[in-house]
Amino acid sequence: MRKRLTLILFVMVLAVLSACNKDEDEKVDVSDKSEVPQILDVQLKVPESVDVNGKVEMKAIVTQGSEDVADADEVKFEVWENGKKEESSLIEAKNNKDGTYVAETTFDHDGEFTIQVHVTARGMHTMPQANVKVGTGASHEEEEHHHEHTEGFSMHFMNPSDAKVGNDTTLMVHLSNGEDPLEKANVRYEIWTDKNPDKHEWIDAEETNAGEYTGSYKFPDAGTFTVKVHVENDEGLHEHEEHQVEVGK
Structure with a gap:
């Protein structure tokens, strides 16, 4: 009877150890799958x-x-x-x-x-x-349409390659002052097209990471749109830059 009880306990210990190892393997797999490629x-x-x-x-x-x-x-x-x-x-x-x-x-x-x-x-x-x-x-x-940036300031607009009519399109810009990201700026996107030059829409951007500002916009038509990035801050900075975005059907 004692030998049988010992055997049962041994089998149970093996089962617990096997389950723990499986959990550890699953944790490693999840970690690997969640790795995000660098930009x-x-x-x-x-x-x-x-x-x-x-x-x-x-x-x-x-x-x-x-x-x-x-x-x-x-x-x-x-x-x-x-x-x-x-x-x-x-x-x-x-x-x-x-x-x-x-x-x-x-x-x-x-x-x-x-x-x-x-x-x-x-x-x-x-x-x-x-x-x-x-x-x-x-x-x-x-x-009059050309603007020189303030010394040390730089702007990198991530021109969306997948803009489609009616879809939410992410607009993103990276701002820096020298080697440091420019934080706590007021960033807005001004959007229009030559088909309707009198209608300009404005999108407020949110700082999602240090120096990174994003907004979302649904382009109403296919064709070329102008996206003008406006940047201001409390220190008197006022910069802007125009980009052309191609919108597909």
Whole structure:
């Protein structure tokens, strides 16, 4: 009788140990599945000003965390004269296999131009852009729409690649002052389209992380919308920047 009781207790202990090991394995699996991939970061390097007909090197530096992304699916540079987005041209980038992607272009007349790089890699898409002054630059009327940022301030708008009519689209911008994130700013998105230029809608953004401000908007139509990011704070900062968002059906 005593031997039988001992055997039963031994079997019960084995069952408990087996259940504990199973729980530990399940905890590890859940932890692995919940790991979130790091954001894709793209730095666009272009000159601030160039001569008419001079060669312009365009470079995109693509990283994910501390890793250079040398396996992007697609990298293209889009170039247009400000106010003439519909006449833009796309230039395929050369992959240097070290996380950098390059191409060249030229401008045949004076003016203000925009260069935007489209990067698709590792299931993510981002499209930073920069302005380039060519020759004597834009006319006085065009210059009124151009704004120089305060020294040390930088703005990185995460242009949404999946904007669809009627869907909630996340608008996100990262702000920094020098090497530090710019916190506790008042950020608003002003949105309009050339189809209805007199109707401007305003979306208040919320600071979801340090220096990261997000809002949500349902685009009413397909086509190109202008999203103007307005940034202010209690120290007197007042910055703004315009971006073009393509909305699909």
